[in-house]
Each structure stands twice: as structure tokens, then as C-alpha cells.
Amino acid sequence: MRAVVHDPEASSGLRLSTVPDPVPRPDQALIEVHAASLNFVDVGFLADRSRPGAVPGMDAAGVVIEAAADGSGPPPGTRVVTFGWEAGAWAERRAADTAELAVVPDSVDLGAASALPAAGVTALRALRGLGAVIGRRVLVTGASGGVGRFAVQLAARAGAYVIAAAGGPDRAQGLRDLGADEVVTDLRDVTAPVFGVLENVGGALLAEAFRLLEPGGCAQSIGMASREPTTLDLERERLAGGRKRLEPFAVGREAFGPDLAYLVGLLAQGMLDPQVGWCGPLDRAPEAAEALFARRVRGKAVLDIGTV
Numbered sequence: 524m525r526a527v528v529h530d531p532e533a534s535s536g537l538r539l540s541t542v543p544d545p546v547p548r549p550d551q552a553l554i555e556v557h558a559a560s561l562n563f564v565d566v567g568f569l570a571d572r573s574r575p576g577a578v579p580g581m582d583a584a585g586v587v588i589e590a591a592a593d594g595s596g597p598p599p600g601t602r603v604v605t606f607g608w609e610a611g612a613w614a615e616r617r618a619a620d621t622a623e624l625a626v627v628p629d630s631v632d633l634g635a636a637s638a639l640p641a642a643g644v645t646a647l648r649a650l651r652g653l654g655a656v657i658g659r660r661v662l663v664t665g666a667s668g669g670v671g672r673f674a675v676q677l678a679a680r681a682g683a684y685v686i687a688a689a690g691g692p693d694r695a696q697g698l699r700d701l702g703a704d705e706v707v708t709d710l711r712d713v714t715a716p717v718f719g720v721l722e723n724v725g726g727a728l729l730a731e732a733f734r735l736l737e738p739g740g741c742a743q744s745i746g747m748a749s750r751e752p753t754t755l756d757l758e759r760e761r762l763a764g765g766r767k768r769l770e771p772f773a774v775g776r777e778a779f780g781p782d783l784a785y786l787v788g789l790l791a792q793g794m795l796d797p798q799v800g801w802c803g804p805l806d807r808a809p810e811a812a813e814a815l816f817a818r819r820v821r822g823k824a825v826l827d828i829g830t831v
Contacts, residue, residue: 526614535809553589580612596621625783646673657682665723726751738765798822
């Protein structure tokens with residue numbers, strides 16, 4: 524089958540190749556992939572996550588062509604969206620754990636569905652980590668990225684007053700349409716404390732965002748798009764006298780299936796926009812990866828591998 528593989532010698536670290544079809548385990552279904560999405564973690568940490576010749580990618584949507592041998596999961600012909608820690612999404616077929624997939628109704632485009640797993644579930648679980656946010660101010664940094672755009676929408680749906688922070692005016696486009704009450708390109712423009720922070724950038728921005736928390740507030744450190752460490756002035760926080768929490772967020776190993784089903788449901792009802800900012804065929808994966816890494820993509824990048 525055709526697949527994109529990790530090639531350390533290629534300029535993007537990726538190249539199109541031919542690899543053997545995956546062999547599913549008893550608890551896995553074999554999926555004919557029609558669309559796959561890219562995440563920053565896929566491309567920004569490619570060499571750390573993929574050995575040479577391996578097929579990267581965690582997110583894919585398609586059609587079941589062989590049901591799981593243990594009887595779990597949907598039958599052949601079912602449209603599904605899948606997640607996989609073991610990667611393998613950027614290919615014409617993948618073996619997917621039945622606990623990590625959700626059925627996609629005919630009304631939902633598979634390309635849109637493929638954008639959901641890593642970014643959408645991350646945003647959903649990080650938001651839950653803040654606790655109840657209805658009527659409270661929530662800051663989302665890196666709001667123009669895949670996780671950020673889902674976080675803005677989900678926080679707004681949860682009743683929060685959402686402040687979306689993006690790297691510049693161009694990157695900030697469309698954030699108000701997704702539910703942001705305020706859009707800023709500099710955290711100095713946030714004029715009042717916030718209850719919660721969904722922080723996707725790391726580095727100095729995480730420290731700035733943490734300072735904006737009100738007493739009792741919580742910051743979820745989701746990502747490190749800046750690829751820079753963070754230094755916190757904890758003495759300053761002690762002198763300020765307010766107790767606040769900073770939690771390193773991890774999506775956890777809890778099965779993605781139920782949360783994916785919830786997000787697919789929102790998508791089907793028109794209550795969630797996957798924000799696909801780039802779409803192209805499988806052989807353009809290196810271009811998509813470079814654009815995503817350079818932050819030229821607003822939202823998600825999707826590989827169109829086939830159609831139903």
C-alpha cells in the first residue's frame with residue numbers, strides 16, 4: 524500500500540513510499556483510510572516519535588474493511604474515525620483498536636472527522652481539567668492551532684467567557700466566529716484575571732498566562748509549541764498571596780472511543796467546526812508538515828487519501 528514514512532534524510536523528514544499492509548490484532552479492525560490529519564506533535568517531534576521507515580500519524584477516518592476478530596467494534600462497511608498511539612495513520616490502510624474509534628454518520632465528511640481525535644479529545648479533556656467554567660473567564664493560548672480552535676469552541680459551549688490569544692492578526696482570523704468573546708495577540712491586553720488557562724505554547728507565554736490566574740484558578744499546560752522551557756517566578760506568586768494551580772496536562776490512556784463519539788455527535792449537529800485550514804493528497808504530506816510546523820495553517824491539516 525502507499526504510505527508516508529519517516530525518512531531522516533528528507534528535508535521534511537517524510538517521503539511517500541510503499542509498505543506492507545498492516546496485520547490487525549484480534550482487538551483491531553482493518554480500516555481503508557480516506558482521510559488523515561496531521562498534528563503538531565506528529566511533525567514537531569517526528570524524529571522522537573518515529574523510527575526510520577515507520578508510518579507516522581495518529582488520526583485517520585475511513586471505512587472498516589475487516590472487523591476485529593474478537594467481535595468488538597463495528598462490522599465491515601462502517602464509516603469510522605480512529606486514533607492510534609502506535610501511529611500508522613498516513614497510509615491507505617491502518618489497523619485500529621476498536622476502543623479507540625467511533626462510528627461516523629453518512630452526514631459527516633470523513634475529512635472533517637479525521638481532524639477530531641488528537642486535537643479534539645485533548646481540548647475536551649483539558650477543559651474538563653479546569654472544572655466548571657460556566658460564567659467564568661477562560662484564556663486559550665495558541666488559539667489559532669488545532670487544539671486551540673477546538674478549545675475555544677468547547678469552552679464557549681460550556682458557558683465560559685473565552686479569551687483567545689493568537690500569534691498575530693492573521694492567525695487570529697475566525698476566532699470570534701468560533702465563540703471567543705475577546706481575541707488578543709499580546710497577553711498584556713488581558714485586563715482582568717482569569718479563572719482558567721488552556722495553554723498550548725509553553726516557554727515565556729506559559730509564565731505570563733500563569734500570572735493572569737485569579738486565586739483558586741487553574742492552568743492546564745497542554746503543549747510546548749514554542750519548544751522552549753518555562754521559568755516561573757514563584758516568589759512573586761507567594762507575595763501576591765493567592766493560591767493557584769499549574770498542571771502539566773496529559774491526555775491519558777483512557778480509551779478515546781467515547782469522547783470521539785461525543786465530538787462526532789457535535790460535528791453531525793453542526794455544533795463543532797473542525798477548522799480544516801489545509802487539505803491535499805497523500806503525496807503532499809511533506810508540504811503539509813512543513814506548513815503546519817511553520818504555523819502557516821490555521822487549524823488542522825488533512826490528507827485526502829480517498830473518497831466514499
